[in-house]
Amino acid sequence: MTEWEKYQQIRREAAYTGLALLVLILFWCWAGFGLSGVEMEIFGLPLWVVTSSIGVWFFALVLVQLLLKYVFRDMSLTEKKGDDEDE
Amino acid sequence: MSNGGNLAALLPLLLFMAIMIGIGFYVQQAQARGFGRNFVQQYFIGNHDLGGFVLAMTTVATYSSVSSFVGGPGMAWQIGFGWIYMAVVQVTAIFLVLGIFGKRVALLSRKFDAVTVVDIIRERFQSDGLASLAAFIIVLFFCATMTAQFVGGAKLFAAVTGYSYEMGLLLFGLAVVVYTTIGGFRAVALTDTCCALIMMVGIVLLLYYVLSAGGGYTNLMANLHANHPEMFTPFSDGHMPAGLYLTQWILVGICTIALPQSVVRGISYKDTASLHKAMLIGTAVVGFMNIGINFTGILAHGVLTEDLAAYGGVDNIIPRTIVTVMPPALVGLAIIGPLSASISTISGLLIVASSAIIKDVYLHRAHKQGKEPGTRQLRVLSMLATAIIGLVVFMSALTPPSLIWIINMFAFGGLETAFFWMLLLGLFWRRANKLGAFLSMGGGTLVYCLTQGLGFKLMGLHQITIGITASLLFFLLGTYWGKPQDERVLAKFFPYREN
Secondary structure: OOHHHHHHHHHHHHHHHHHHHHHHHHHHHHHHHHOOOOOOEEOOEEHHHHHHHHHHHHHHHHHHHHHHHHHOOOOOOOOOOOOOOOO | OOOOOOHHHHHHHHHHHHHHHHHHHHHHHHHHHOOOOOHHHHHHHOOOOEOHHHHHHHHHHHHOOHHHHOHHHHHHHHHOHHHHHHHHHHHHHHHHHHHHHHHHHHHHHHHHOOOOHHHHHHHHHOOHHHHHHHHHHHHHHHHHHHHHHHHHHHHHHHHHHOOOHHHHHHHHHHHHHHHHHHHHHHHHHHHHHHHHHHHHHHHHHHHHHHHHHOOOHHHHHHHHHHHOHHHHOOOHHHOOOHHHHHHHHHHHHHHHHHOHHHHOHHHHEOOHHHHHHHHHHHHHHHHHHHHHHHHHHHHHHHOOOOOHHHHOOHHHHHHHHHHHHOOHHHHHHHHHHHHHHHHHHHHHHHHHHHHHHHHHHHHHHHHHOOOOOOHHHHHHHHHHHHHHHHHHHHHHHHOOOOOHHHHHHHHHHHHHHHHHHHHHHHHHOOOOOHHHHHHHHHHHHHHHHHHHHHOOOEOOEOOHHHHHHHHHHHHHHHHHHOOOOOHHHHHHHOOOOOO
16 A cells, blocks of 8 residues: 555545444434333343343444454554655 | 451462563563564554453453442443343443454554554644643543552552551552553553453452352342342442433443554454454453442342441442452452453553653654663653652552542543544544634533532433533534645545546
């Protein structure tokens, strides 16, 4: 990758990370407040307690997996010699 | 509780601290072989050498403080599952900072031979004044945070083992100063990894004994349902206001990406595969810790059945629980967990504070005067700076200020206000300039500290909302008022497409 391509890729990754945050916030709202009225119980706990703790945690892990699989790319962290002398 | 001291509780702790110091010496020996090339880079950042697992662990361990292990679960005991719901927002902290800043600072640091976040700020905004202000804010707030960590750890030690506060401080406090001083960043990263692992062991151990002392899970839950039904609702009968959820998202979730002690970890790793791995491991670990320890705090109702007043505040809940449920022989093991949270935060802050003084202030001055200090001299000075800051903080913790939670939060929000927009906009927005950064950092932090100090709130929300908004407004004001950065500087940060 050239320096320009790397920067574009990094911007893309940062933007999608931000998007993942947004999705996680929405899921978090739904998993806690959204489900707090549901009567169902799991392991003696109201449904929202489970979805808003372990549920949010797992959902975050899935989001990170998706980011890594579809958005993040490997790149060399050192610059290729020669193409970055002071112009 | 004060049975004159539980010797069995002391031994595992002594052993653990000995191992930590051993790691410090080992790292120093190992690094001494490849010496001379670039001591500063080696001592303060570990030669861009961290793999994914260690990167994840050191980021999590530095981020998780003693209050996540003592004050936090104490609040969970009082409030219930709403507290876990709030605490779980911290699963965002690791993947956000590594995902947004990880590669950006890794590339930039290599380009400019940067070792600290302040180095990058200096290059981006071409301002020594701004860099000095940033270094000053880092040292000031880090010292406050470190003191709070020392105090929290030593109080816990005293409450659980029955030995004195001073002895606890001496024991783990000196150990952390010693191993950070001799081993530098590399030792910090390795010891952090041990700390993070032992924190998880501690949580599992405590959870197990709380469950068995409380008569089993089903029994505990039945009692909770009967006696504290409000704990099963998100707002916990008003104990957990909606505004708190909002501000915690900002304070311990989103804005933590700008904490210099986290961002600097983006300079330290080896390759992008390590970074990717760390995002996943870090998120898994931080989630496990936050849910695990706070859940344990709630379940402690099975053993601490009286009112909060009977235990003298939320900070005493976890120490009391440890003493009540753990067999005396295992108390030592259980206390290493929270103490690890404390020392791993201190070590991470200590090395960054020291780098701010040596790299950002001293070395920069020397270079400006055309001097190039020798490796020997740098080595002595770097270690001296680390030791002195460590000892100053250590001494201030001997006469402890009260309310660790608030001191900690004061510094936390202050750092976020100072660095959030400057790093986010500075690194991703061409237009961002020196004046904006200056106003944002200086003005924002001032507004935050004033409102926090005076207790002024808007709509009852934590002052971070005011601080972070003011910081943004100042940034935009300065950016549109002042002139853009020099095109040659910008070209290095925002490369053009090559033809």
